Amino acid sequence: WDETHFGKMGSYYINRTFFFDVHPPLGKMLIGLAGYLSGYDGTFPFQKPGDRYEQHNYIGMRGVRLCKLFCAFLGSCLVPFAYLTVLELSKSLPAALLTAFILIFGRCSCYSKTEYLNCSAIILFTDLFYWSCRPFSPSWWFWLSLTGVNLAGAMGVKFVGLFVVLLVGLNTIYDLWDLLGNLSLSLVMFGKHLLARVLCLIVLPLALYMAMFAVHFAVLNRSGPGDGFFSSAFQSQLIGNNLHNVSVPE
Numbered sequence: 001w002d003e004t005h006f007g008k009m010g011s012y013y014i015n016r017t018f019f020f021d022v023h024p025p026l027g028k029m030l031i032g033l034a035g036y037l038s039g040y041d042g043t044f045p046f047q048k049p050g051d052r053y054e055q056h057n058y059i060g061m062r063g064v065r066l067c068k069l070f071c072a073f074l075g076s077c078l079v080p081f082a083y084l085t086v087l088e089l090s091k092s093l094p095a096a097l098l099t100a101f102i103l104i105f106g107r108c109s110c111y112s113k114t115e116y117l118n119c120s121a122i123i124l125f126t127d128l129f130y131w132s133c134r135p136f137s138p139s140w141w142f143w144l145s146l147t148g149v150n151l152a153g154a155m156g157v158k159f160v161g162l163f164v165v166l167l168v169g170l171n172t173i174y175d176l177w178d179l180l181g182n183l184s185l186s187l188v189m190f191g192k193h194l195l196a197r198v199l200c201l202i203v204l205p206l207a208l209y210m211a212m213f214a215v216h217f218a219v220l221n222r223s224g225p226g227d228g229f230f231s232s233a234f235q236s237q238l239i240g241n242n243l244h245n246v247s248v249p250e
Contacts, residue, residue, distance in 0.1 A: 014042030026156030
């Protein structure tokens with residue numbers, strides 16, 4: 001069912017047809033992009049689960065062959081990143097190995113071969129947290145920025161990603177509280193730590209999150225099934241809509 005749901009939205013992006021969905025757009029945009037780059041033309045109707053793809057080139061979107069990718073590739077990335085994340089958080093090699101083992105032999109590896117956002121895109125985005133490095137070193141900035149990028153990615157796929165934002169936020173507050181209590185650290189240096197986290201974990205994710213919607217609205221410029229959820233002024237900007245280019249008062 002989910003593959004029918006999200007595959008149809010991937011086709012909407014390829015055809016630039018406007019639609020409405022309760023979730024943010026990133027995961028569906030990535031599925032559409034994978035289909036476009038692999039030669040899928042966006043014509044399969046995705047009417048109901050079980051329909052045969054026949055001559056349609058769906059491999060790039062779905063990833064039945066691991067060499068041709070998207071969702072299956074993301075699913076395969078879960079294993080090493082989850083291993084590294086658990087190893088960093090717990091400092092326990094058995095715990096990290098157990099996590100990797102569960103992901104390899106669990107349902108996740110099966111689900112990630114289909115267009116199923118929960119088991120590929122969003123889990124991968126929630127799997128990358130910043131590693132312990134020397135403060136303000138290049139590697140420290142890299143991992144802190146990557147954490148911000150993945151916060152935006154987690155929120156941009158599904159709103160359940162907000163739980164990851166909460167987790168990182170609480171961890172950041174704990175780190176800052178610990179730094180504030182360090183008497184060997186000057187207030188100026190503490191301010192730098194605070195500013196770095198504001199930039200990388202608040203400003204950067206928000207900017208990227210808004211950029212996703214900017215791309216979403218720029219790509220979907222043709223009239224489609226989502227028109228009725230928006231105002232007449234918005235509909236007047238959609239090609240093919242009855243109100244297209246009509247002067248609509250605010």
